[in-house]
Amino acid sequence: MKIILASASPRRRELLTQIGLEFDIITADVEEHSESQDPSRVVMDLSALKACAVLEQLGMQQMFQTEDILVIGADTIVSCDGRILGKPKDEQDAVSMLERLQDRGHQVYTGMTLLYRRAGEQSPVRKQFYEETEVFFYPMSSAEIEDYVSSKDPMDKAGSYGIQGFCARYIKGIRGDYNNVVGLPVGRLYQEMKGLLGDEEGSNI
């Protein structure tokens, strides 16, 4: 079986490698759009857009028609008081988001879409799920927020922080899967893959 990660994120690639999977990375340009306001629905919708676009691309290539394929799509967002926080527009925007997140908890959602197509078959089996993790911040002073933002680390990240980096000094704790906050809930993913492939012993993953 060929596993394809439909994401260019280096953090997702690292996590999937970490749990021992071999895979290729193929991405497709999609317009990221969801009708929903519900964070869990939004991330599942966007993960589906990414995975479907990649499977469609593959469909045109002869080499991918003779083997089983599993395409993995993922999307992660940060949510606070029901408001979705994306990547910051600029440093001032990053400061505002961190002012909102400090000294309290918020939610991180990763939605996933798995498309499993057996060799020779037309339509894939589709599995969708999401994981939610609560993240709690310590209080941050204005000096600490400005210091962190000027490091540029927040600028390419949803919610304006990376849990793996310097910002760990402000993280009090979490409830849920840590890797879900990084961008890929690999525990849940592995369990869902076992179910999808009918491999309850996990012998072939």
Place this chain on the structure above:
Amino acid sequence: MKIILASASPRRRELLTQIGLEFDIITADVEEHSESQDPSRVVMDLSALKACAVLEQLGMQQMFQTEDILVIGADTIVSCDGRILGKPKDEQDAVSMLERLQDRGHQVYTGMTLLYRRAGEQSPVRKQFYEETEVFFYPMSSAEIEDYVSSKDPMDKAGSYGIQGFCARYIKGIRGDYNNVVGLPVGRLYQEMKGLLGDEEGSNI
């Protein structure tokens, strides 16, 4: 101020570097012993033994008497049903521990001792604390346990697993600080350092 990490653990070094601290590593041989059966007490006792032994060593060296010194000691254990799980003796022991941990939750404790000695002063200010994190495993089949143990990853780790590696495929979630499970609760550590140094703005750490 000179910061000294009294631990040879590469994972602790990495975490402390990650939050932007500059420090030296100095370790001392100590006999790890605690009278207590209470896991939180045990890790605080052992962290104190390590930190005190290092500060004692430094006391004899002229160069460390003319500047402020902060020595950081840490110890981590895994506890399940009140039983402390150390590093496995052999592969069979690792299998037994994982059989015990799978499909349920257990606790990880890291105890820390901070010794802060100002230049020219004899006795250090001492700060002790611990963090507790609950870790939840998915079910693991016998094949999965044997597969993981044969990778050797469990052999040098308390509780026979490393949350950062391959084993992430079996982790359902946690409650508390993730870095505490890795071996150093850097969020709490940074907060305690601010208090100890009287630097509420965090401007000088």
